[in-house]
Amino acid sequence: MDKKLLDVAIIGGGPSGLSAALVLGRARKHVAVIDEGRPRNAVTHETHGFLTRDGISPGEFRRIAKEEIGAYPSVSFVPDMAVSIAGIDGRFQIETEQGQTFASKKVLFTVGMKDRPLDVPGxxxxxxxxxxxxxxxxxxxxxxxxxxxxxxxxxxxxxxxxxxxxxxxxxxxxxxxxxxxxxxxxxxxxxxxxxxxxxxxxxxxxxxxxxxxxxxxxxxxxxxxxxxKPELVTGSDLPRAIGCQITETGAVVVDEFGKTNVPGVFSAGDATSRLHQAIAAASLGSFAAAVINNELNTEAWGRNR
The missing domain is CATH 3.50.50.60 (FAD/NAD(P)-binding domain)
Structure with missing residues (x-):
């Protein structure tokens, strides 16, 4: 997979990234979901408010999601952490902690948020x-x-x-x-x-x-x-490193379509919103994926004129 140009590299494998992968897989796009498997909600026993999945554990939620996405062979899962990113729209290069290299036309950050260390004893x-x-x-x-x-x-x-x-x-x-x-x-x-x-x-x-x-x-x-009220920071420094605008609270700035200020780079989920619920993150990921798919299709259509 690391020698082939992906359509989309999704960095982050929570509800937002998984929903995006499902949409893009069904749209026949070649996608890699790069995720180290350390979600913020790993400390919780149950996920609530997600219709048909109320009370499910975060781990089981991810297992079912990956099983469903497995029906679409153009999507792969990479159990690794993205550590650097460079390039421009149409040709980004992502390096991982384990030394893998991925080239991708578009990038979707669904990196969520992470907690600062808790300063209250107990x-x-x-x-x-x-x-x-x-x-x-x-x-x-x-x-x-x-x-x-x-x-x-x-x-x-x-x-x-x-x-x-x-x-x-x-x-x-x-x-x-x-x-x-x-x-x-x-x-x-x-x-x-x-x-x-x-x-x-x-x-x-x-x-x-x-x-x-x-x-x-x-x-x-x-x-x-x-x-x-937890103190949160963006789950990865990569959006900032590639030039994405970040708010004072650490959120990635996007427009209504999930686009950042960097062409070809999108973000969705908790990293872009204060609506920190699994179902909200999933919906934002799904919508961003549709926008990315439309952009890829429009670009391909234009090249065939």
Whole structure:
């Protein structure tokens, strides 16, 4: 495969990349999905909100997807990590960690996001078991339970009304200055939301299930679950390296068709959107693949004039 010019190199094998591979495979395009197999959601046990796949494990989701894509022989899977990319539209060259080289007409980055190291002692032990980032994904399982919300400022004032749809038994721990206005603090008080701004000393848990959050001022907050705002960065530095525009939050800038500012380079999924749900990533990958296919077909048509 590394000696043949691909139509599309997909870098990243999550829901977005897999959906793109399915569309492009059905469009008879030669595609390689380059993915090292270390997804961000590997810590979670179940994927939710994906119609027909609600509750499936991330690993099983990928297994089924690859099995279905296997019906289209023009798509191959490369269990490796892309480490460098160069070239121009129509002839990109991708090098991998294991020394493979791929040439491709187009590139689709579906590299997702990755978490910065968690700076709250004990949070890593419960992440994916009783501590989560998305109530649409995991709020049902923690409905009506006493929860701790770890966030602050504008994010908190968005999240507090949201989580109240699943439980009104939650306490906010901002792990330092709350970055709120007096009016915002009064709003939380009116809704009977306890607020603590003391730094978190540690999270107590047993077998991944949180029992309490202990603050440095001695306050102990019992709870059965946690929602927190992670610090995220783009899952790969390659989009930046090839010249793609990146936002201050680390997202790849694309237009409504998934095109970056670099001709021939596209991106889709979590790396381009704040809609961090598997079904949203899959839809963005599917649409970007259709746009890429149309661009390839139009270019080929033009050469035959």
């Amino acid at each position: 949070l890593a032990e419960v992440y994916g078991k009783s501590a989560f980032v998305c109530p649409y994904c995991d709020g049902w399982e923690l409905r009506d339970q006493p929860l701790v919300i770890i966030t602050k400022g504008a994010e908190l004032m968005h999240f507090a009304p949201l989580i109240s749809g699943w439980t009104n038994r939650f306490t906010v721990c901002t792990n330092g200055p709350d970055e709120l206005t007096d009016a915002e603090r009064e709003e939380l008080q009116r809704n009977q939301v306890p607020l603590f701004d003391s730094p978190i000393r540690h999270i107590d848990s047993s077998d991944g299930i949180v029992r309490q959050v202990v603050l440095k001022d001695g306050t102990i907050v019992p709870c059965r679950g946690i929602f927190f």
